[in-house]
Amino acid sequence: MADSNTIRLRVFSLNCWGIRYLSKHCRERYAMIGELLSREEHDIVLLQEVWSEKDFLCLKRKLSSTHPHSHYFKSGVIGSGMATFSRHRIHDAFLYRYSLNGYPYMAHHGDWFGGKAVGMVILNIGSLAAHVYITHLHAEYSREKDSYLPHRVVQAWELQQFIRHTSSGADLVILAGDLNLHPQDLGNRLLRTYTGLRDSYTETAKFDGCEDGITLIADNPFINPKELCPFEKGIRIDYILYKGSGRVSIQCESLSTTKGSVPDHPFPYSDHEALSAELQLQTLTQQAGGDETRGDQDCAAGKLAELVDIVTEARTEVKVGLYCAERMRYTAARTGVMGLALLLLELAIAAVPWLGADQPFPRASFYLLGVLCFAILITTFLLYIFYTMEVKSLQGAEDQMRLAVGSLQERLRRFPLAQPLNPLCRPPDRQDPCPLEPEE
Amino acid sequence: MADSNTIRLRVFSLNCWGIRYLSKHCRERYAMIGELLSREEHDIVLLQEVWSEKDFLCLKRKLSSTHPHSHYFKSGVIGSGMATFSRHRIHDAFLYRYSLNGYPYMAHHGDWFGGKAVGMVILNIGSLAAHVYITHLHAEYSREKDSYLPHRVVQAWELQQFIRHTSSGADLVILAGDLNLHPQDLGNRLLRTYTGLRDSYTETAKFDGCEDGITLIADNPFINPKELCPFEKGIRIDYILYKGSGRVSIQCESLSTTKGSVPDHPFPYSDHEALSAELQLQTLTQQAGGDETRGDQDCAAGKLAELVDIVTEARTEVKVGLYCAERMRYTAARTGVMGLALLLLELAIAAVPWLGADQPFPRASFYLLGVLCFAILITTFLLYIFYTMEVKSLQGAEDQMRLAVGSLQERLRRFPLAQPLNPLCRPPDRQDPCPLEPEE
Numbered sequence: 020m021a022d023s024n025t026i027r028l029r030v031f032s033l034n035c036w037g038i039r040y041l042s043k044h045c046r047e048r049y050a051m052i053g054e055l056l057s058r059e060e061h062d063i064v065l066l067q068e069v070w071s072e073k074d075f076l077c078l079k080r081k082l083s084s085t086h087p088h089s090h091y092f093k094s095g096v097i098g099s100g101m102a103t104f105s106r107h108r109i110h111d112a113f114l115y116r117y118s119l120n121g122y123p124y125m126a127h128h129g130d131w132f133g134g135k136a137v138g139m140v141i142l143n144i145g146s147l148a149a150h151v152y153i154t155h156l157h158a159e160y161s162r163e164k165d166s167y168l169p170h171r172v173v174q175a176w177e178l179q180q181f182i183r184h185t186s187s188g189a190d191l192v193i194l195a196g197d198l199n200l201h202p203q204d205l206g207n208r209l210l211r212t213y214t215g216l217r218d219s220y221t222e223t224a225k226f227d228g229c230e231d232g233i234t235l236i237a238d239n240p241f242i243n244p245k246e247l248c249p250f251e252k253g254i255r256i257d258y259i260l261y262k263g264s265g266r267v268s269i270q271c272e273s274l275s276t277t278k279g280s281v282p283d284h285p286f287p288y289s290d291h292e293a294l295s296a297e298l299q300l301q302t303l304t305q306q307a308g309g310d311e312t313r314g315d316q317d318c319a320a321g322k323l324a325e326l327v328d329i330v331t332e333a334r335t336e337v338k339v340g341l342y343c344a345e346r347m348r349y350t351a352a353r354t355g356v357m358g359l360a361l362l363l364l365e366l367a368i369a370a371v372p373w374l375g376a377d378q379p380f381p382r383a384s385f386y387l388l389g390v391l392c393f394a395i396l397i398t399t400f401l402l403y404i405f406y407t408m409e410v411k412s413l414q415g416a417e418d419q420m421r422l423a424v425g426s427l428q429e430r431l432r433r434f435p436l437a438q439p440l441n442p443l444c445r446p447p448d449r450q451d452p453c454p455l456e457p458e459e
Numbered sequence: 460m461a462d463s464n465t466i467r468l469r470v471f472s473l474n475c476w477g478i479r480y481l482s483k484h485c486r487e488r489y490a491m492i493g494e495l496l497s498r499e500e501h502d503i504v505l506l507q508e509v510w511s512e513k514d515f516l517c518l519k520r521k522l523s524s525t526h527p528h529s530h531y532f533k534s535g536v537i538g539s540g541m542a543t544f545s546r547h548r549i550h551d552a553f554l555y556r557y558s559l560n561g562y563p564y565m566a567h568h569g570d571w572f573g574g575k576a577v578g579m580v581i582l583n584i585g586s587l588a589a590h591v592y593i594t595h596l597h598a599e600y601s602r603e604k605d606s607y608l609p610h611r612v613v614q615a616w617e618l619q620q621f622i623r624h625t626s627s628g629a630d631l632v633i634l635a636g637d638l639n640l641h642p643q644d645l646g647n648r649l650l651r652t653y654t655g656l657r658d659s660y661t662e663t664a665k666f667d668g669c670e671d672g673i674t675l676i677a678d679n680p681f682i683n684p685k686e687l688c689p690f691e692k693g694i695r696i697d698y699i700l701y702k703g704s705g706r707v708s709i710q711c712e713s714l715s716t717t718k719g720s721v722p723d724h725p726f727p728y729s730d731h732e733a734l735s736a737e738l739q740l741q742t743l744t745q746q747a748g749g750d751e752t753r754g755d756q757d758c759a760a761g762k763l764a765e766l767v768d769i770v771t772e773a774r775t776e777v778k779v780g781l782y783c784a785e786r787m788r789y790t791a792a793r794t795g796v797m798g799l800a801l802l803l804l805e806l807a808i809a810a811v812p813w814l815g816a817d818q819p820f821p822r823a824s825f826y827l828l829g830v831l832c833f834a835i836l837i838t839t840f841l842l843y844i845f846y847t848m849e850v851k852s853l854q855g856a857e858d859q860m861r862l863a864v865g866s867l868q869e870r871l872r873r874f875p876l877a878q879p880l881n882p883l884c885r886p887p888d889r890q891d892p893c894p895l896e897p898e899e
Contacts, residue, residue: 187628386826
């Protein structure tokens with residue numbers, strides 16, 4: 020395992036909060052972000068919430084000399100908001116839209132209109148193929164009563180599936196973005212354990228940033244501290260994750276975040292803090308592996324057992340979501356039937372005068388009631404279709420999870436176990452311990 | 460390149476036309492299909508248009524002894540209709556929903572409600588990892604005036620992207636399904652050239668089926684021959700495609716299709732013909748490659764040049780679709796504004812009596828006109844949102860195609876060319892000639 024070559028790679032990630040005319044100081048902040056990026060010259064820049072393509076194009080012009088390669092991912096009604104800039108040529112881009120992403124009628128939350136997705140760009144760093152992923156998951160508006168939890172769990176599930184299945188040929192994998200997940204949240208554990216991605220914050224020895232690595236901090240002037248409750252200081256929901264391969268070993272040399280203010284500027288870059296990681300890639304001339312020890316086996320078995328638990332937990336969460344979605348669909352159907360019954364009743368009553376009754380149906384009430392019935396019918400019909408799609412997506416995710424658990428359990432049975440499992444072992448001197456590829 | 464092991468793999472594909480209560484003899488045909496499958500015991504069965512989950516579960520029960528492993532892909536409002544049965548254990552399943560799939564208001568075509576997608580299952584055949592894909596693209600309702608062409612091209616684009624990016628770790632790749640594409644259609648060329656997948660019909664020496672391999676034949680009693688016009692005998696739109704890898708060489712030993720009737724039965728299995736391919740897998744003990752000749756280089760360069768042409772053609776088609784979608788969105792917006800203007804005008808006229816005019820606005824007309832205006836506003840608003848999503852998806856696909864062309868052209872420039880390109884060379888004695896992987 021001799022090292023022939025060491026490459027330094029700097030990665031930047033920021034949720035820009037770039038809603039034109041609504042986000043505070045949007046234009047000025049984009050100018051600041053552009054200045055920062057041209058000055059710092061990171062290798063890879065991954066931005067979220069660049070909602071307007073005009074702002075992307077403006078940044079692209081500004082960074083044309085430092086970051087000649089870029090890609091803007093389009094999706095949904097507004098767009099995915101995800102943009103990437105690179106000093107290395109981008110060879111390929113691919114987008115996966117999450118099957119679930121909130122509700123269109125929750126327009127004030129706006130997530131549905133954003134068309135949340137995970138984008139992948141493939142670029143070559145020297146002779147290495149880097150698969151770089153960017154994503155932004157559905158926001159959490161209330162930690163206590165989080166009605167979007169099943170959607171976010173399904174998004175995390177689809178995210179790990181997408182990364183796992185599209186990164187087989189990669190020498191290195193990088194994922195950055197606003198996951199809207201705390202470090203120990205179900206979706207985060209699912210993602211990290213299944214893909215083997217490592218968190219630059221926990222892996223680096225040199226961290227410079229806010230306490231506990233938080234990226235949504237109470238001190239940020241754009242943040243309403245009440246919304247962070249019960250986390251007084253803030254939360255960590257933005258990440259740079261990475262993993263190497265048999266050809267490349269990666270170490271996170273340092274990670275830094277902004278701290279809520281920018282020197283010589285009256286306000287920060289965004290409501291989120293920016294992350295900047297320095298990764299060191301070491302190409303391995305000799306492929307590791309082949310001499311698997313008993314300790315490695317125990318570790319892999321432990322990881323598998325942990326994964327079974329996590330996927331089972333996710334499945335439970337999806338089932339809860341499925342129950343809610345089916346109930347909502349039932350409510351929509353029942354309301355629709357009531358609207359139809361009301362309409363028929365009205366028509367029957369209105370028909371009575373022609374049959375010889377004395378008092379005619381008041382014309383104004385007749386029309387108003389008719390309009391109401393039609394509005395109910397159309398709305399419930401659209402909702403019924405929407406909830407049916409939600410049910411199908413949740414059922415699909417649950418089916419896939421059931422399949423995954425079965426497959427993991429079968430692999431687990433193949434391990435000759437004499438000792439209790441050690442689910443958290445991680446040898447510190449080995450790259451990507453116990454990767455859980457479809458078939459090892 | 461010694462062969463150590465030869466495996467025989469039988470693959471079956473059929474579009475079942477399984478719309479409960481609408482498709483003719485649906486129940487009886489499913490019984491026939493179930494009988495056929497339990498009798499034939501194919502290794503992998505890939506069915507499309509199994510629209511009802513009940514029918515899938517019924518088949519699953521029937522095939523529980525011959526095909527113990529199965530997966531049903533759920534998507535959209537009705538479902539994706541795609542089901543797979545396997546004699547080999549399915550380890551993983553993943554679904555990619557196409558970003559474009561017709562229009563919800565074209566309810567009589569129904570494609571939008573089906574949630575068209577490509578499904579992948581990973582299974583182990585001996586020690587080999589097989590990535591098996593199943594798909595069903597948007598139907599072509601008129602060859603002369605095909606308004607869905609841009610959607611189908613984008614679906615073919617996303618299909619090839621999905622297969623290319625998720626099959627890096629595969630030893631063998633199989634794709635089967637109803638592509639709704641003729642052999643030389645743009646989408647088909649895009650798919651085959653980019654992925655390197657080979658068509659079992661053109662590759663096999665032993666074919667038993669309808670003339671020219673057609674799978675939608677005029678002789679089928681469920682087909683209206685007028686719909687096939689101008690192709691009197693029929694068209695070939697169902698496929699079994701495959702490719703090997705450095706570890707496995709694949710040959711298609713034989714391919715057969717049904718011929719519109721089933722012995723001892725009054726009607727055929729479906730309106731489509733069923734395909735049955737026998738593949739021979741040969742595991743290679745020694746990896747090929749490394750001794751690239753000038754001829755290989757020319758071939759790869761030729762393939763790249765061909766691919767550039769095809770992607771450029773696809774880009775043009777997507778641009779046409781983009782133009783249409785933008786025009787439709789503009790029409791929706793204009794109609795919406797007219798509806799709003801009409802509503803305001805009506806309110807103004809209705810307000811006149813209160814201002815002292817003689818003739819009041821007739822009440823019935825007032826309400827009817829108001830309802831009409833509201834209906835226009837809601838419909839155009841929904842259409843505007845829908846067309847915006849269509850525009851974004853088309854723009855996204857076009858961006859990715861532009862990126863791909865740039866990357867292909869750059870790779871092409873690296874070839875030292877002295878002779879004119881030979882775009883169609885294919886050495887007959889080599890497996891998967893000139894594969895166009897992201898980076899060779």
